[in-house]
Amino acid sequence: MIDEKILKDIKKLLDKAENPLFFFDDDCDGTCAYLILRRYKGFGYGVPVKGKPELNMEFYNKIGEFNPDLIFVLDKPKIAQEFVDKINVPIIWIDHHPVQNNKGIKIYCNPLLYDINDNRSTTFWAHEIIKKDMWIAMIGCVADYHIPYFVNEFTKEYPDLFPINIKNPGEALYETNIGKLVKILSFNLKGKTSEVRKSLNCLININDPYDILNGSNKEGIFILDRYEKGNLIYIDLYKKAIINNKDKNFLIFTYPDNGFATSSELATELQYRCPDKYVIVGRVKEDNVTLSIRCNKRPVRDILLKSVEGLNAYGGGHLHACGAGVPKENLEIFIKRFKELALKDIKA
Ligand SMILES: [Mn+2]
Structure with missing residues (x-):
C-alpha cells in the first residue's frame, strides 16, 4: 500500500x-x-x-x-x-x-x-x-478492470450508474452505465488530436455524468456525438471478430488501420464474452501490427515476452492484459510461438 x-x-x-x-x-x-x-x-x-x-x-x-x-x-x-x-x-x-x-x-x-x-x-x-470526482475515478478504475473499495459509497450516490448487485469488473464494464461511460470516454480519446483536445476540454468542464449519458448540455452532446460515430466502427469490427471465432482456445483477429485504434477495447470485450480463450486483437498499419492480448484465466505476459524474442518486436504490460508491436512479416511466427506456449500452459 x-x-x-x-x-x-x-x-x-x-x-x-x-x-x-x-x-x-x-x-x-x-x-x-x-x-x-x-x-x-x-x-x-x-x-x-x-x-x-x-x-x-x-x-x-x-x-x-x-x-x-x-x-x-x-x-x-x-x-x-x-x-x-x-x-x-x-x-x-x-x-x-x-x-x-x-x-x-x-x-x-x-x-x-x-x-x-x-x-x-x-x-x-x-x-x-x-x-x-468519484464518478471519474469509477470510470478509470473499471476501465482498468478493477472495482475500488469506495464502490458502495458510489452506488449510494449513483444507483443507476452502478447497481448494487454488480460484483465483477467484466459485468461492471458491459452491464452498467459506468461501463457505458468507459466506452464513451475511450472513443473520445481516439482520432484527430484537435478533436481529442475538444473532448478533453468538455470533460474538464462537465460536473455531472448524466450530462454525458443524456447529452443534456453542449459539452455532453459533443462527447456523446463523437462516441456514437466511433461506436459504429467498433460494432462493425466486433461482429467480424466474433464471426471468425472458431478455435476452442484462441480468438485471434486482425483488422486494417482505419484511424480508429480500438484493439484494446475490442480485446477486453471479446475476453469478457469468451472467457475461456486467449484473445489477441491486432491492428495492421503499414508494415507493423499493434496487438492487444488478454487472458483472465492465466497469466499471459511471460508468454508474450518469450514470443516476441528476436522478432524485432516489443511487448509488455500487465499479467493478464498486455500489448505488443510486431513487424507484419513476423506476425505468423509470433502467433505460432504464442499458441505453442499457451497450449503448454493449458495442459499443465
Ligand atoms: Mn493504467
Missing part, C-alpha cells in the same frame, strides 16, 4: 505549483487520472502521450513550450532517463506498471514498489490523492 505521506506530499506539491504540466497515457486510466488532478487544480496543460509505452525525447519540446514548474507523468510504464536528466523541473510519476529504476524522479508513486500484487490503477491513486 502506498504510504499516506507520499499521497499527501503529492497533493502539497500540486497545491503549490503555479504551472503544472501533465503527461498522461491516452487510455481511459491515464486520462481519468489526469482529469482528477487537473479538475482539482483548475489549471495546467495536459499532453496525451500516444502509442509507445515510453515518455521520451520526442516530448522534450513541450517543456520549452509550456515552461512548467511541476511535471506529472501518469500511467506511462517508462520514462527515458535522458528526458529526466535534461529537465530541471521536479517530476511526479504515478503509475502501476512494472517498477523502473530511473534516477532523478522527485516522487515515484507506484503500488508495486510496496506489494508485488497491488497494481491498482493510476486513476485509483489520483483519487486517493484528491478524494474528489
